[in-house]
Amino acid sequence: MKRWHAPLAALGIVAAPSVFAQSSVTLYGILDSAIQYANTGGKTTVRQDSSSVAPTRWGLIGTEDLGGGYAAVFKLENGFNLNNGTISGNGALFNREAWVGIRGPFGQIQLGNNYTPLFTTYASYSLGSLNTLGWGNAANNYVFVPAARTANSVRYVSPTIAGLTLRALYARGTNGAxxxxxxxxxxxxxxxxxxxxxxxxxxxxxxxRFAPTASVTAATGVSTGRYYLFAAKYTFEYVTPAVLYEIHRNGGGVSSAISGSYASPSHDFYEVNALIHKIGWASSVLVSFGQYFLKSNGNGDSTSYGLRYEYQLSKRTGVYLGFAEVRNHSKASFTVSNAGGPGIAVAAGQNITAGIAGIVHKF
Known part of the structure; x- marks a missing residue:
């Protein structure tokens, strides 16, 4: 990481000396590149991937001390594809996070493009040592992305009291487009x-709020989908087991997920995983198992298996090897997803078996 500390006057801001305060900006990033081999429907694919275990990204975090226990804070984070240098996601410059806010004794409030409380839970309980919620994690294969990150949003995180922390978010979706x-x-x-x-x-x-079809107009009717997510973990000396269970309801009439209209079918999914650590020096093994259940049709069910070995070469650099399989019923088309987005495409009813070898570097 690279930090710059400078008085505001050095930035050309004219103000009374009494309002000058300590300010800092941190540049950070993660680079992840891998070679993946996969077989699906009798077809073999070998390709170089970016963002398999950890989303490849760079960002800026800033803090200004306002005094009295308060601080102004911001974060800008861009995801990109390491294998070809293009911007990932929707092509926006800061497509992962972009927000500004205030931190104080009341907690922290921030406005912009934020992660939901669900994403915080996904990332906390879908384990890994180099990164969480990545290649091989069952939850990563089944998470619906529009429920994880929202633009035009306000996010609040409370102080921790007696071990309890509250997180809340409200977003204006398409924001009146x-x-x-x-x-x-x-x-x-x-x-x-x-x-x-x-x-x-x-x-x-x-x-x-979602629309049941991909093609929408101002007059299209919308419904409300409801997600419930529960998770727990316990860290023992040599192993950390964790479990997540998600329930989504009110997605009647939606047969497949449609990100552009926030639509996801009614479903359940769970992941049971364990991170086995202290294996030799700086080594760990992730074991993951999970299942997805489409409520309207059992033919939309899916099962995920994952095994990932991670070795820390240094404080900032690690390598990994992985094996994963997703077995789909006739109406399901889930794949082994990368941490930064969808993996190799799978047709409905096909299974995928995949292996991967890669490297992660943090700065």
Whole structure:
């Protein structure tokens, strides 16, 4: 990481000396590149991947001390594809996070493009040592992305009291864009984390307004999907087991996920995983198992298996090897997803078996 510390006057800002305060900006990033081999439907694919275990990204975090226990804070984070240098996601410059806020005795409030309480729980309980919620994690294969990150949002995190931390978020979805239903994508979410010693547990609720079809107009009717997420983990000396269980309801009439209209079918999914650490020097093994259940049709069910070995070469650099398989029923098309987005495409009813070898460097 690279830090710059400078008085505001050095930036050309004219103000009375009494308002000058300590300010800092940190540049950081993660680079992840891998070679992946996969077989699906009798077809073999070998390719170079970016963002397999950890989303490849760079960002800026800033803090200004305002005095009295208060600080102004911001974060800008860009995801990109290391194998070809292009911007990932929707092509926006800061497509992962972009927010500004205030931190103080009341907690922290921030406005912009934020992660929901659900994402915080996904990332906390879908384990890994080089990064969480990555290649091989069952939850990573089944998470619906619009429920994890929301633009035009306000996020609040409370102080921790008696082991409890409250997280809340409200987002204006498409933010009144012309040609779209006025409430499309509107999101409200709340989550509660409890931590004591080596034990941690979360419970989250999120509701999101969606349209059942990919093609929408201002007159398209919208409905409210509801997500419930529960998770827990305990860190023993040599192993950390964790479990996540998600329930999504009110997605009637939606047969497949449609990110552009925030639509996801009614479903359940779970992941049971364990991170086995202290294997030799700086080594760990992740074991993951999970299943997805489509409520309207059992033919949309899926099962995920994952095994990942991670070795820390240094404080900032690690390498990994992995094996994963996703077995789909006739109406399911889940794949082994990368941490930064979808993996190799799978047709409905096909299975995928994959292996990977890669490197992660943090700066």
């Amino acid at each position: 012309s040609g779209a239903p006025p409430t499309l994508g509107d999101t409200a979410s709340v989550g509660l984390n409890f931590k004591t010693g080596a034990f941690s547990a979360d419970a989250d609720y999120l509701q999101q």
